[in-house]
Amino acid sequence: MSEHSGSSGGELVQLLTPQGERIDHPDFSYSGSDDEIAAHLRDMVLVRRIDAEATALQRQGELGIWTSLLGQEAAQIGAGRALRSQDVVFPSYREHGVAWCRDVDPLRLLGLFRGVDLGGWDPHAAKFFLYAIVIGAQTLHATGYAMGLEKDGEVGNNDPERDAAVISYFGDGATSQGDVNESFVFASSYNAPVVFFCQNNQWAISEPIERQSRIPLYRRADGFGFPGIRVDGNDVLAVKAVTEQALERARSGNGPTLIEAFTYRMGAHTTSDDPTKYRLDDELEQWRGKDPIERVKAYLSRAGAIDQAWLEELQAESDALAVRLREDCLTMPDPDVAASFENVYAEQTPYLAEQQAAYAEYTASFEEGN
Amino acid sequence: MSQSQTSTSAGRRMTMGKALNAGLRRALEADPKVVLAGEDIGKLGGVFRITEGLQKDFGEDRVIDSPLAESGIVGTAVGMAMRGYRPVVEIQFDGFVYPAYNQIVAQVAKMHHRSRGLVPMPMVIRIPFGGGIGAVEHHSESPEAYFAHTAGLKVVSCSNASDAYWMIQQAIALDDPVIFLEPKRRYHEKGEVDEDATPAPLHRARVVREGTEATLLAYGPMVKTCLDAAEAAAEEGRALEVIDLRSVSPLDMQTVATSVQKTGRVVTVHEAPVNLGLGAELAARITEQCFYSLEAPVLRVGGFDTPYPPARLEDHYLPDLDRVLDAVDRSLSY
Missing domain, CATH: 3.40.50.920 (Rossmann fold)
Structure with a gap:
């Protein structure tokens, strides 16, 4: 019987068990110190806190919608911390943890979901492009950008300061999209320096992974002619090790890799979704035992690298972050209506200029005339 | 004044197809960031030979034979534009543009706006369009209204050799994405092309x-x-x-x-x-x-x-x- 798409299978790269025990793997190792692992823990706790606050803000009517990353912290922090500053990220719409690693202010993420803008950060400065909501479209942008890196000679110079790679994030549902498959074809054909990072969180809204694939997703890469790896997406050490190796492969000119981070969407697809209608509590409970944060806490506590005081301090830091985020969200100014008309074109058309002027005149008539 | 095309010297007489080729060549020479991509545009020079000889002269890095996937062609061009290139992609026939529709209307068209101008899309999507050549289905369509309806896109069409020569260069130089519609049944009609003229503005009738x-x-x-x-x-x-x-x-x-x-x-x-x-x-x-x-x-x-x-x-x-x-x-x- 072949490996089932929804079972974690025998080829899962894992370096830290759900119980917090370090284990060896023949091909991958995590070489960072316990301090570095504690930094990953801090990242994961903070992004989980940001996520919880955003969910609360949505419930209170302050955000239109929120896409929770709950349960996927290790996949995102592990991959995000594997990046070098010159690497470039093409996210979907759930990569709040990767955004954190790229120093994108979480408030800017909230702006999109509050409806004050369509993506309020500078994609070039952050090397983190705007969220892509139409599923899978960004994988082609990532591939094209990677083709550009190659043309610019930013690949394969054996220069760790210069050689760059692109990473694109998407989910298990996206693997059914034509664009994702086309991006695999293009990346393979041009040997583009791109890492395809699939967070298989088992659910595409209400559809289980078995609806998308009859084989484990990482094995799809075989058919396109590049390596695929399945990693325990709830193991931040393994994710970082696997992603670092894939990025290095890309930077050195050896082409794309597909990483399947095997994880679980602990929350709803979005705040508009109701997972009780389509999945069982048992499954959720089973995954709760594989929590990405708890296993790191267990390891570091046992190793004596952190103690209760450290954890309390982290708790205080995350609460303060949440308070700041909430305040800033509530005081975020509404955009000026002119923003709707601006930047539609690099060179605005006369007709749009007319519409903008006419609407300004129309709104002004309410302010003066009465 | 709407007729600002000057014609001081006689220029060269050539077909619209050759004029497009000459315009593309000049754009490739003028700006190293201009890259061409599309199906069969390299060695073959495209099914209508519009890009004939360009790969030979500018290399496979700048005149790219793409895998046979329209969404992939446009979507990767988005990424190249994000990297600072000015991609000029060829859709082989009008009726083949629809697989790229999402990339064109949801990605290319919106990117400049949603990024508040930080991510421009200086891209040209060339589409041989229209009927009159006795082709099989999906080879004779006129999809301009779909694109003209989409905020963020500019849509132009040339009708003669001289405009073809100039308008393709102007479209490539523009920082907005342009759907460039080429009347395929007029590819072989000849006209004067004065390569030293001052062309009319792109969006002038x-x-x-x-x-x-x-x-x-x-x-x-x-x-x-x-x-x-x-x-x-x-x-x-x-x-x-x-x-x-x-x-x-x-x-x-x-x-x-x-x-x-x-x-x-x-x-x-x-x-x-x-x-x-x-x-x-x-x-x-x-x-x-x-x-x-x-x-x-x-x-x-x-x-x-x-x-x-x-x-x-x-x-x-x-x-x-x-x-x-x-x-x-x-x-x-x-």
Whole structure:
């Protein structure tokens, strides 16, 4: 019987068990110190806190919608911390943890979901492009950008300061999209320096992974002619090790890799979704035992690298972050209506200029005339 | 002044296809960030040979044979534009553009706006369009209205060799994404191309024949049809004005309005179906701007609201000289 798409299978790269025990793997190792692992823990706790606050803000009517990353912290922090500053990220719409690693202010993420803008950060400065909501479209942008890196000679110079790679994030549902498959074809054909990072969180809204694939997703890469790896997406050490190796492969000119981070969407697809209608509590409970944060806490506590005081301090830091985020969200100014008309074109058309002027005149008539 | 194309020297006589090739060549020479991508555009030079010889001269890095996937071609061009390139992609035929529709209308068109201008999309999507070549289905369509309806895109069409040469270069130099529609049935028609001329602005319409009794509005392949119709009308003593819109979006309404105020009668002509086609937008805008000048309703000549017919029926579907003149007669009868 072949490996089932929804079972974690025998080829899962894992370096830290759900119980917090370090284990060896023949091909991958995590070489960072316990301090570095504690930094990953801090990242994961903070992004989980940001996520919880955003969910609360949505419930209170302050955000239109929120896409929770709950349960996927290790996949995102592990991959995000594997990046070098010159690497470039093409996210979907759930990569709040990767955004954190790229120093994108979480408030800017909230702006999109509050409806004050369509993506309020500078994609070039952050090397983190705007969220892509139409599923899978960004994988082609990532591939094209990677083709550009190659043309610019930013690949394969054996220069760790210069050689760059692109990473694109998407989910298990996206693997059914034509664009994702086309991006695999293009990346393979041009040997583009791109890492395809699939967070298989088992659910595409209400559809289980078995609806998308009859084989484990990482094995799809075989058919396109590049390596695929399945990693325990709830193991931040393994994710970082696997992603670092894939990025290095890309930077050195050896082409794309597909990483399947095997994880679980602990929350709803979005705040508009109701997972009780389509999945069982048992499954959720089973995954709760594989929590990405708890296993790191267990390891570091046992190793004596952190103690209760450290954890309390982290708790205080995350609460303060949440308070700041909430305040800033509530005081975020509404955009000026002119923003709707601006930047539609690099060179605005006369007709749009007319519409903008006419609407300004129309709104002004309410302010003066009465 | 709408006729700003200077013609001091005679220039070279060449087909529209060769003019496009020469324009692309000049754009590749002028800016190292210009890259071409598409199916079969390399060694073969494209199925219409528009890119003939360019890969040989500029290399496989700049003239890229793409895998056979339109969404992939446009989507990777988005990424290249994000990296600072100016991609010029070829969609092999009009009817093959739809797999790339999401990338064009949801990604290319919106990127500059949603990034507040931080991520421009200086991209040209070349599409050989329209019928009249006896092709099988999906090879003769006129999809301009889909793109003209989309905020963020500019849509232009050349009707002659000189415009083809200049407009392709102007479209490539523009920082906005441009859908560049090439009338494939006119690829082999010859015209003068003066490579030292000063071209008219890209989004400016041109009065290609002056007249007083009615205005014919056309673009791309229908400009010649309208000029033929005006010539035939002249033999019967009727002076028709013909405007080559050149730019489908934005429309140069100033040139159009000036003409309508003079003639009072308008017939719009395009191959695309009339329902919600460019003619509808033109009729609405002309009614808004020139209501008191109109002597007759704006009439539309176009394809029927049917799928593009099999080749043996396309002469019925495509507007021709007689259908244009029939509409002129109806306009003049008001």
